[in-house]
Amino acid sequence: MATLINPAAPAGYLARDPDRIVPVYAWELPVRLAHWGLVIALVVLTITGSYMHDPYLVAHGERAWVMGWMRFIHELSGFFLIGIFVPRVYWFFAGNRWAQWRAWLPLTARQWTSFKSMVAYYGFRRRKPFDEIGHNSLAALAYIGVFSLVAIEFLTGLVLFSVVEGGPVLHFLVGWIPRLVDIQWIRFVHFLVMFIFVGFLIHHVYSAVLVGIAEKNGEMESIFTGWKFVPRHLLEEDEAREAHAIEGPPTRAAAKGKR
Secondary structure, eight states: OOOOOOOOOOOOOOHHOTTEEEEOSSSHHHHHHHHHHHHHHHHHHHHHHHHSSSSOOOOSHHHHHHHHOOOOOHHHHHHHHHHHHHHHHHHHHSSOOOTTTTGGOOHHHHHHHHHHHHHHTTTSSSHHHHHHSSSSSSHHHHHHHHHHHHHHHHHHHHHHHHHOOHHHHHHHHTTTTHHHSHHHHHOOOOHHHHHHHHHHHHHHHHHHHHHHHHHHHHHHHHHHHOOOEHHHHHHHHHHHHHHHHHHSOOOOHHHHHOO
């Protein structure tokens, strides 16, 4: 069930009004921590990685060690990224219904409608975004792509790290990859994905602000607080779909019993 707090619920018709706005605790703390952890890690990795590729700071002094520090911070941030990624994958199975994997894949007719509606919205063929408490299907598929790129990034990063200073365990896990793929191609993919993340970050902020303004449901604030504000009927419909997914469609015997 959704976490719903409504301390000042009035009596009568207003309490039953399907369009009445209610608060919903959509994004749990692990989801928000993973989100901001990924943001911090990817920003630091982008800054340090771009410097390692093309140093843009001139260090003065005999003991200046800018490249060494950049490389150290880059490697540390890479392991921090892995440490965030693994618990977030676990939360695909342990989180609430808006964080679980079923909400990220277009498995139902409604999710496909959400996908097509958001494509139409970004294509200026629809005035309003598709009503959704969690991620719409287009955004969810985009985030699946981002998580896939994160996995590629830390895998290629581990390969590059193992070539330089990895231990026997790391050599056993990923040391065989350079025998199949030339190390320069691995480095190229690792560097290329960085630019994809930069482009995604720009679009992500733009689309979050745009949809937040259009929906007026606390979209931007929710990634800080976890709370969104939606019409009551949207929450009730969402809970009905969740109950149907858990319990399944009624059997013939149950249907006959109701008759």
